[in-house]
Amino acid sequence: MSFSNRCIKFLLSFAMLAAGQTAWAGCSSATTSASRTFGSTTISVARDVAPGTAIGPTYGPYDGTAATISCSAGTTYLMLKFTSTMTASGYTDIYQTNVPGIGVKAWSDFQNTVYLGNSLKFWYSPGAAFSGGAWITNIHFQFYVIGPVSTGQVTLPAPIAESWANSVSGSTAGGTRYNTLTMTDGISISAKACTTPSLTVDLGKHNLYWKKILNDCPAALPD
Numbered sequence: 001m002s003f004s005n006r007c008i009k010f011l012l013s014f015a016m017l018a019a020g021q022t023a024w025a026g027c028s029s030a031t032t033s034a035s036r037t038f039g040s041t042t043i044s045v046a047r048d049v050a051p052g053t054a055i056g057p058t059y060g061p062y063d064g065t066a067a068t069i070s071c072s073a074g075t076t077y078l079m080l081k082f083t084s085t086m087t088a089s090g091y092t093d094i095y096q097t098n099v100p101g102i103g104v105k106a107w108s109d110f111q112n113t114v115y116l117g118n119s120l121k122f123w124y125s126p127g128a129a130f131s132g133g134a135w136i137t138n139i140h141f142q143f144y145v146i147g148p149v150s151t152g153q154v155t156l157p158a159p160i161a162e163s164w165a166n167s168v169s170g171s172t173a174g175g176t177r178y179n180t181l182t183m184t185d186g187i188s189i190s191a192k193a194c195t196t197p198s199l200t201v202d203l204g205k206h207n208l209y210w211k212k213i214l215n216d217c218p219a220a221l222p223d
Contacts, residue, residue, distance in 0.1 A: 026174030027071035027165040032135070034064040034179070038186040045102075046192050049145045052091050055102075056187075060140035061109075064163070066133045067178040074167040076130035079120040080108060081164070083180060084157040086118060089146040093117070097156065099189050101149035106161060110138035116161055122169050136163040136179040143187065154187040 043056035086095040093115040094103040106116040111124035126134065139161060143154070159180035166175025 026167055027069055027076065027176045027178075029067050029069035029134075029165065029176045029178040031177050032065040032067040032179055033159065033182065034136075035182040035184060036062045037184040038141075040186045040188075042188040042190050043143065044190045044192050045145060045149045047149060049149070051144075051146050052094075053145045055143050055145055058140055058142050061138040062140075062181060062183070063138070064136035064179040064181050066135045068132065069134050069165045069176060069178050070131045071129055071165060071167055073129045075125055075128055077125055077166055077169040078123045078134065079164045079166070079170065079175075080114055080116055080123050080136070081120045081162060082106075082116050082118055082157070083159045083162045086157065089144075091144065091146060094144050094146060096146065097143075097154050099150060099152040099154050101145060101147040101191075102152075102154060102189055103144045103146035104154075104156065105142045105144065107140055108136070108138045109140065120164060120170050120172065123163070130165075134163070134165065134178060136161060136181050139181060141183070149189065149191045151191045152189055153185060154189065155185055156183050158182045158184075 038059055041056070045055055049055070082095075088094075089096050089103040091103065093107070094105045096102075097104050108114050108116075108123065114121050114123050126132075159182040161181040162177050163179040164172060164175050164177050166172070168174065
């Protein structure tokens with residue numbers, strides 16, 4: 001066998017091996033989607049609330065719809081991220097919404113507490129070469145003041161969250177997006193005037209003043 005034939009045989013063998021390894025790595029599934037609602041809720045916010053303050057209740061937990069995933073040999077990693085890129089607020093893990101001055105934090109506390117962001121974050125591992133049902137679960141949302149607040153209705157990107165499975169942590173290459181979660185509208189923000197402190201006035205010290213005011217009032221007009 002000539003040297004050139006040996007080289008060609010070697011290259012073909014290497015290509016077949018690489019192709020086999022590519023097929024061997026990663027996960028596959030169909031993507032299932034779920035839509036959940038916050039419910040019709042109005043959060044009243046005083047205009048002097050300090051940025052970084054949580055407002056309203058914590059919403060959740062919310063779950064997705066089961067999908068069947070099939071992963072090859074090696075550790076299976078499940079990961080979470082926002083579906084669309086969201087703008088950071090300057091406060092840790094809080095992202096801007098469409099309502100000025102209002103931010104949102106999203107996380108899952110299943111297995112590990114993971115705060116959603118724009119890039120994939122490791123969530124948990126169901127084991128090696130996992131095949132079976134999986135779904136996004138235990139998703140929570142909390143709204144925050146992040147600046148001067150305006151009145152409006154919060155509209156989050158749809159879908160807002162997605163989950164991935166792969167045999168390589170932190171990567172979508174060779175992996176599968178098996179679940180998405182959409183949160184329908186329902187959170188209205190009502191910006192109120194500044195809060196004022198409670199004042200206690202001892203009227204006993206001002207009886208003569210108020211008596212003069214009352215005496216100066218005109219008599220009631222007849223009907």
